[in-house]
Amino acid sequence: MTDTASTLGAPKTRFEFSRLLGLTLVGVLLAMFLFLAWKTSTFATPGNISNLARQGAIFAILALGQTFVIITAGIDLSVGAVASFITVVVAMLVQGVAPGVAAGLTGVGLPEAAANVLALWTVILASLLLGMAIGAFHAFGVVKMGLPPFIITLATFTALRGVGLLMTNGSTINVTNDAFTGFSRGEVLGIPNLFMVVVVVAVPAFVYLHLSKWGRYLYSVGSNPEAARLSGVNVNAVTATAYILSSLCAAIVGVMLASRTGTGNATQAIGFELEAIAASVIGGTSLFGAIGSVWGPLLGAFILATIRNGANLMNVNSFWQYIITGVLIILIVYADGLRRRRR
C-alpha cells in the first residue's frame, strides 16, 4: 500500500470516479437526446437544437456562478433578482444612454457604425460592473457583517426587485436597438451566440476553479475556513471573490435575457435562482461546500433545459416538467450520496 506503483495508481481511481459521475450526466443527457430524437420529429432539427442551446445557456451561466458560492458552503438566492434588475439597467442604458455616447463618439470623428458598437459595449460593461458591485455588497454582508449568506442574498432578492420596479414604475422597457437584440438571435459558424457566451465564461471559470491557486483556496475555505486561515489563506478575499463572480454571472445573464426578450423587466428572471441551484446540485455540487466543478453545473443546466424542451415537444402537460425535475433532483443527489458513502 506504500509502494510507488499503487501510490501512483490510486489517484486514477478517484479521477475515474469523478469522471464516472460526469459520464453519468453526459449519459443522461445523451439518452434524453436519443429518446427525444426517436419519439419526436421536431427535436433533432437545427432550429430546435439551437433553441435548446439558447435556453440552456441562460441557466448554465447562472448555475456556474452559483457553484462558486456553494463551494464555499454558501448560497446565493439573489441571482434571479440580479439578472432581472440588470435587464432593466441595461435596457435603460441601451435606450437612454447608448445613443448619446454614440453621438459623442461620432463627434470626435469615429465612423458611425463603430461608434454604435462601442457605445453598446460601454453600456454592457457598465451593467456588468454594476452586477459585480452587487456581488461586492453580498461579500461585505457575509465577510464583514457576519450575516449568513442565505439572509444577505435573500435581502437583495427582495430589495432589488423593488428597486427595479421603482425604476420602471412597474412597467416593461422595450429595447428598440436592433444590434443589441440581434445578438441573441445571431450565430457564429452555426453555433448560437448565447451558447458561445457559455464557452467564453466557462473557459476562464475552468482556469480559475481547477487550475489556479485561487480555486484550491476556494475548496479549502469551503472545507474548513479555520484550517485555511491558519495556513495563510486570505479567507475573506476568497469568499468575496465567489460572491462577486456569482453576481457577475447573473449580470451577464441579465444582459443575455434583455437581448433575447428585447425587454427590461424587474421580475422576468425571478425564480431562476432555484433553477440555478438545482442545476448546480444535479451537477454534483455539494451544498455542504468543498465539492463541485465547472462542467457539473453546465451539464445540469442543459439536462434541465432538455427536460423542458422535450416535454414541450411531446405535448406533455407543462406542469409535469416541474414534477419530473423534482424527482430527478432527488434521484441524482441520492445516487451521488450513495456513491460518496461507498468510497
Next chain:
Amino acid sequence: MSAIAETQPAVETAFAGPILELRKLEKRYTGTHALKPADLAFETGEVHAIVGENGAGKSTLIKLLTGVTPRTAGEIIWKGVPTDLSTPNEAIALGINAVHQEVVLCPHLTVAANIFLGDEKTSPGGLLRDRAMVRDAQRILVDLGFALPAGALLSTLTIGQQQLIATARAATRGTRFLIFDEPTAYLTRQEAAQLFALIRRLKAQGVTVVYISHRMEEIFELADRVSVLRDGTLVGTRRVSETSDAELIGLMINRSIEQVYHKDPFTPGAAILETRNLSGRGFRDVSLTVREGEIVGLYGLIGAGRSEFVMGVYGREPTTGGEVLWGDRPVSVRSERDAIALGMALAPESRRDQGLCLNLGVGHNLNLPVFDRLTRGLTISGRRERAAADKQIADLRIKTASRNALALSLSGGNQQKIVIGKWLNHGAKLFIFDEPTVGVDVGTKAEIYRLFGALLAKGAGILLVSSYLPEVYELADRLHVFRGGRQIASHGHKAASHEQILTEAIGV
C-alpha cells in the same frame, strides 16, 4: 497477576457479580489497533477508575461501551446476557450512560428542559407541562445537593455547572452504569466536591461508575478498583487499597522514556522570537524568548492560556499589550498571513476543527500553504503539485492510499503528520506546535519528535504547547508553566521536578 485473581471469582458467581463483562473486546480502525483484546468485569455498585496516557485507548473503550462505535471482535455481557450494544439507544435502554468532558446538551433550552430532553412531561393533550418540569427538575437538583436554578437557560451557567446538569440528567434516567470521562477538567474545587458527593450517592444506590481521569488523587479518593490501559492494551486491574501512584504510573508508562523522547543537545543560537509582557484575551504579561535550535515548552492545565497566547503570537487573535520582537526587530503581527510572511508556522490544537480540510485530499492539505510557490503564471503546475505532495507523503511516511485520498480517511497519527508536515517545505523559522501528540500512538509520537530534531538541526526554533508533562519535561530546553492566563514559573531543561511543575500548574 492480581488482576486475574480478582476478576476470576466474579466471573464464576456470574449473575450476582459483574453487571457488565468484556470478553476479548477488541477494536481496530484503519491503520491502528485502538483496543487490543481486553477482558474486564465491572462489579455492581463499584467505582472503577480507568487510567492511561493520551491515546492509550480510553476514549475507544467509552465509545464501545456506549454503543457509539461498533466493536471489531469480542463479547459484551450485560448482567450475564451477551448484548450487541451497537447503537447509543441500545446502551441507554440498558441503563448505560456517559457524561463527557465537553457538555453535549442544548445551551438554548432551560436546565429543566435539558434534564427532561427526550422524556418530556406532557398533558393528556400532548402539550408540554413546563412548570411541572421546572418544579420536578428543581427537586432533583436540590436532592442531589446542587444549588442551581432549574428555570435558567443552560447557557447562563458555567461550564462546570453545565457538567453537573449533565450528570444530574444521566443520574435520573434509570442509569445503572455511568461513565465519567475526565469530568473534573473544567470544574472548580467546590463543583468537583459536589460531583464526588453525587458519585458516592449513586454508588450507594448500586449504580456502577466508570471514572476516567488523569488525576491520581481523585482516583485514590473515589475509586474501588483501577484499570490501566497502555497503547490499547489493558495492562492490569488493581484494588485501589492495594496499589500506589508509583505502581500505576509504572504500568501506564513501562517503557524507557529516553527511547521516545530522544533529543540531541544543541547550542541555542540567536533569538528568533521574543515577547515582552504580551497580553491578550486569556493571557497576560507573557515574556519569553525562542532561540535557534531550541524547544520552548509551555505547560499548564486545559484553559491555562497557552493556546490563547500562541494564537496571539500567530496573529489569529488580537493582542492588547506588550511587544513582539522578530529577531531583534519589533513587529506587529495583525494576521496569520503576517505571521507566515515573517516565518512562523502553526500546527493548531485541534486537527479536525483547525488543522485539516477533512473532505479534501491529502495532497491538497499538504500543499495548502505553498500553492503560491507551485503557481506558474496564472495556473498551478500539476506536475510540481503532485511531486510536492508525493515527496511529503514519502518523507513523513504518511500511510495513505494516495495523495488524493480524503484526509478524513486517515488515522489520527497520520492526520497529525499532515498538520505538521504541511509546513516543512515552507521554510519557516519558528514552529508552533499546540498539543502535537494528542491521540497519536507511541510510534508516531517518536516520529514527530524526530521531526522536531530535524527542524532544530536546520536552525529553527520550536514553541511546544503540551498538557502532557513528560513530553514537555523531556523535550523543552526551557519550560514555562502557565496558570490562569499567566506565566507562573520558568525552568531550564529538567531543572525542576515533575511534582514541583504540576504543583505550579494546579496552584495548590
